[in-house]
Amino acid sequence: MVVEAFGQALLNFLDPGLLIYLIAGVVTGLVFGLVPGIGGLLAMALFLPFVFAMPPKYAFIFLVAVSAVCYTGGAITAILLNIPGQEPSVATLLDGFPMTQKGEGGRALGAALMSSGLGGIATVFIALVMVPVIVPMVMAFRSAEMVFIILMGLAFMGFLTKESMIKGLISGGLGLLISLIGMQAKTGETRFTFGSVHLFDGIALIPLMLGLFALPSAIELISKGGTISETGVSIKGIHDVWEGAKDVFRHWTLWLRSVIIGYIIGIVPGIGATAATFIAYGQAKHTSKRPEIFGTGCVEGVIAPESANNAKEAGSLLTTLALGIPGSAGMALLLGAFLMLGLQPGPEMMTKNLPLSFTLLLSLIVANVLATGICFMFAPFMAKVAIIPSRFLAPFIIVIAIVGVYVYRESSADVVVALISTILGVGMNIFGMNRAALVLGFVLGRLFEYYLFIAIGADGPLFFLRPICLILIFIIITLFAFGPIKNLLQRKKGVKQA
Amino acid sequence: VKKNRRSLYFYIAILIGMVIIITYSLTMESFAIKFLPIVISGAVLVLAAFGLSKEIGSGSNPDETQIGSETSEGEEIKEDWKGYLFGGGYILGFSAGVYLLGFIMAIPLFILYYLKSHKTGWPATVLYAVLITSTIYGVFELGLDIILYRGVLFASIFE
Numbered sequence: 001m002v003v004e005a006f007g008q009a010l011l012n013f014l015d016p017g018l019l020i021y022l023i024a025g026v027v028t029g030l031v032f033g034l035v036p037g038i039g040g041l042l043a044m045a046l047f048l049p050f051v052f053a054m055p056p057k058y059a060f061i062f063l064v065a066v067s068a069v070c071y072t073g074g075a076i077t078a079i080l081l082n083i084p085g086q087e088p089s090v091a092t093l094l095d096g097f098p099m100t101q102k103g104e105g106g107r108a109l110g111a112a113l114m115s116s117g118l119g120g121i122a123t124v125f126i127a128l129v130m131v132p133v134i135v136p137m138v139m140a141f142r143s144a145e146m147v148f149i150i151l152m153g154l155a156f157m158g159f160l161t162k163e164s165m166i167k168g169l170i171s172g173g174l175g176l177l178i179s180l181i182g183m184q185a186k187t188g189e190t191r192f193t194f195g196s197v198h199l200f201d202g203i204a205l206i207p208l209m210l211g212l213f214a215l216p217s218a219i220e221l222i223s224k225g226g227t228i229s230e231t232g233v234s235i236k237g238i239h240d241v242w243e244g245a246k247d248v249f250r251h252w253t254l255w256l257r258s259v260i261i262g263y264i265i266g267i268v269p270g271i272g273a274t275a276a277t278f279i280a281y282g283q284a285k286h287t288s289k290r291p292e293i294f295g296t297g298c299v300e301g302v303i304a305p306e307s308a309n310n311a312k313e314a315g316s317l318l319t320t321l322a323l324g325i326p327g328s329a330g331m332a333l334l335l336g337a338f339l340m341l342g343l344q345p346g347p348e349m350m351t352k353n354l355p356l357s358f359t360l361l362l363s364l365i366v367a368n369v370l371a372t373g374i375c376f377m378f379a380p381f382m383a384k385v386a387i388i389p390s391r392f393l394a395p396f397i398i399v400i401a402i403v404g405v406y407v408y409r410e411s412s413a414d415v416v417v418a419l420i421s422t423i424l425g426v427g428m429n430i431f432g433m434n435r436a437a438l439v440l441g442f443v444l445g446r447l448f449e450y451y452l453f454i455a456i457g458a459d460g461p462l463f464f465l466r467p468i469c470l471i472l473i474f475i476i477i478t479l480f481a482f483g484p485i486k487n488l489l490q491r492k493k494g495v496k497q498a
Numbered sequence: 499v500k501k502n503r504r505s506l507y508f509y510i511a512i513l514i515g516m517v518i519i520i521t522y523s524l525t526m527e528s529f530a531i532k533f534l535p536i537v538i539s540g541a542v543l544v545l546a547a548f549g550l551s552k553e554i555g556s557g558s559n560p561d562e563t564q565i566g567s568e569t570s571e572g573e574e575i576k577e578d579w580k581g582y583l584f585g586g587g588y589i590l591g592f593s594a595g596v597y598l599l600g601f602i603m604a605i606p607l608f609i610l611y612y613l614k615s616h617k618t619g620w621p622a623t624v625l626y627a628v629l630i631t632s633t634i635y636g637v638f639e640l641g642l643d644i645i646l647y648r649g650v651l652f653a654s655i656f657e
Contacts, residue, residue: 050637166549170512173542177519177535184531191531192522215589222588223581391616395609396630398589403601403634407644415593422589426582431508449534 002354006128009358012057013366021058022363025065026370032066033073043070044333045209046400048340049408056341057356061363063337064317067330068120068364069371071309075112076375079302080105091277092309095294095301102297110244110376111299112306115255117372118248120310123263124364127314143454144463146346148472149323150448154441155476164432171433175441176448178203186453198413205336207405207414208442211421212428212435214401219426221394241376247299248307254284254300255307262308266315280308314364321349321357324447332443509550516543588612600649606631 012018032043044066051059074089079096092112099108154172181192182202193199248255258280265276284304285294294301316331324345326332338345349357405418428435455463464473519539526532588608595604609627618626638644 164549166545166552170542170545170549173538173545176538177542180535180538187528187530189526189528189531191526191535218589219582219585222585223578391613391618392626394585394588395612398592399605399608399630399634402589402593402596403605403638403646406596406601406647407638410644410647412597412647415596419589419593422586426586430578430582431504433508452534453530 005354006358008355009362012355012359013362017055017058018061018359018363019366021054021062022065022366023370025062026069026367026374028062029066029069029367030073030371030374033070044330044337045206045213046404048206048209048333048337049404051337052340052408056343057359059337059341060343060356060360063334064360064363065367067317067334068310068313068367070330072113072116072368072371072375075116075306075309076109079108079112089277089309091281091305092302094281094305095296095298098295098297099299099302104240104244104297104299106238106240107244107247107299108297108302110241111247111302112244113241113372113375114245114248115258115303116306116310117368118255119259119262119307120313120368121365122259123266123311123314124361124368126263127318127361128358130318142458142466143451144459144466145468145472146324146451147448147455148464148469148476149325150444150451152325152472152476152479154444154448155479167432168434168437171428171435171437172441175438175443176445178208178438179442179445180449185450196413198411202446203417203442204408204414205333205340205442206408207418208421209333209336209439210401210405211418212425212438214397215418215422216425216429218394218397218401219422220429221390221397224390238376244299244302248303251300251303254287255303257283257287258304258307259311262311263315265308266312266317267319276308276312277305280304310368314361317360317364321345321360322347326440326443332439336443505553506550509546509553512546513543513550516540516546596647596649598649598651600652601646602631602635603649603652605634 028043028047032046044063047062047066051062054062071089075092075096078089078093080100096108096112099105154176179202181199183190183200190200261280261283262276265279281294281301281304284300285291288294288300290298316326317334320326320331320335320338322345324335326335335345343353343356402415402418405414406412408414424438425435427433428438459466463469516539520536520543523532523535523539526535592604592608595608598604599607606627609630610623613623613626634646638646
């Protein structure tokens with residue numbers, strides 16, 4: 001069955017329509033990844049209303065391609081201009097920008113493009129190999145197990161906020177509460193609608209997303225003003241770029257370690273690319289014979305985070321498809337799009353819809369190859385997008401976001417929801433809360449209630465006593481206990497040493 | 499001090515919000531629909547109470563609260579708020595413009611006003627306004643066959 005499905009997926013790539021949407025997704029992901037403050041997540045949010053006009057299989061390919069390459073674009077501005085296109089690119093600029101300052105910007109760019117491109121491709125192969133393992137595992141999962149898998153994803157909400165786990169969990173809790181607005185699937189009764197017919201179907205993902213991410217970004221651009229970058233672009237020539245590409249092969253063990261880290265973090269729901277890049281950077285420094293050169297402009301400091309960055313996507317996509325658990329906010333959006341386009345991620349994606357799953361994974365490879373090729377050719381030109389004055393970017397984001405919200409359901413009430421979400425997004429920013437955790441809570445909230453009532457109906461109130469459920473409960477408890485236990489052990493060690 | 503106080507207000511607001519949600523949820527009739535709202539808001543309430551107690555605890559530690567100059571932080575926050583209000587005002591203004599005039603009229607007017615208020619030259623302003631408006635019109639009305647909202651003032655004319 002697996003070989004047949006794989007063959008069918010390969011045949012799908014003979015469809016010129018699919019390739020056109022794939023290229024469109026790659027270009028979109030790269031361009032939005034290049035523009036600081038926008039990023040891939042926002043690109044996906046902005047383009048969600050448009051994908052509903054596309055045939056579903058092309059829409060999925062488009063979104064997967066956007067998410068696959070958006071971090072590649074972000075690395076270019078991080079290295080050349082010290083402006084991270086998005087959060088995960090922060091780890092890249094630690095050594096990338098000092099390399100540019102030393103006149104090695106081209107080399108850093110080459111290393112970043114090659115390591116992220118190869119990282120994205122390699123993990124797809126790992127993911128493809130993992131399918132035979134994932135299929136029987138997923139088949140053993142029933143609604144009861146899904147409840148705890150979702151709970152495990154929700155548990156990661158706490159780890160999304162760097163400063164405070166409590167704020168991360170509260171953000172996720174708010175997302176869960178927002179997801180409860182509207183008609184309850186089991187009873188047909190309404191909740192928190194206050195008599196508004198518009199709220200009967202619940203809050204839609206598009207206005208919530210655009211309100212939480214796009215419009216607050218525009219507000220930030222307006223309040224900052226001026227131009228985005230004051231630093232010039234430094235690329236000596238294509239020779240430097242190739243030199244950087246060769247560096248990846250010189251440091252192949254570092255690349256491989258970082259790819260594995262990215263893939264594993266991608267599988268675990270809710271951790272995200274930022275953690276993956278920083279963990280990869282940390283291990284590169286930790287295992288290096290010359291840790292003191294990190295941060296001063298060494299190529300290893302670029303290879304490690306960039307390899308993990310794109311590697312995370314395949315793992316994340318596999319978890320999203322097989323278990324319906326998004327591995328990141330971007331995947332949460334993709335999951336939302338799947339649901340809205342009538343595709344239910346979960347066990348069926350590994351059985352009935354296996355050809356589509358393979359097609360999506362293979363599209364990651366093609367997207368990464370295309371993105372790396374395009375970037376190698378146009379890197380110096382594309383980087384100039386980052387120096388567009390914010391006075392041009394901010395009105396563009398506002399217009400496209402409000403239009404996007406309206407056309408989604410041609411409803412002015414959605415615009416009101418987006419405006420309220422904007423206040424929420426800005427407020428969350430001010431109070432150091434995590435918007436990605438809220439989205440994770442919102443997307444998983446509905447699934448949680450759905451599986452919970454099915455599990456209670458099928459296995460009774462003691463559904464959690466199934467063996468896999470008990471293992472999952474143990475993992476969830478371990479996740480929360482790990483930090484305090486580690487602190488306790490460190491404190492004890494400190495006392496002994498003293 | 500300001501940051502600490504900001505977090506205190508945040509947790510207090512969450513506590514009040516969750517108490518309201520729990521109280522409201524208790525008035526719901528069936529157990530199936532009130533179960534999750536009560537459980538989730540209860541959990542958030544406990545988390546907020548824990549966060550508040552932690553914040554109050556750290557507030558009593560002078561090492562953690564005496565960070566930076568209170569005046570400069572206060573000015574920074576004031577500047578932040580000014581920027582947010584400015585940005586929010588543009589979004590609200592554009593939304594009101596769309597409501598009254600519709601997308602096709604509001605988009606160029608908004609871009610013209612925004613760019614001129616940011617001291618952009620006329621040629622660039624007009625070109626950008628025309629470019630964005632024609633792209634939106636081309637993609638949605640011509641490409642995707644979606645009728646964009648015409649606004650309350652012009653709706654009757656177009657109908």
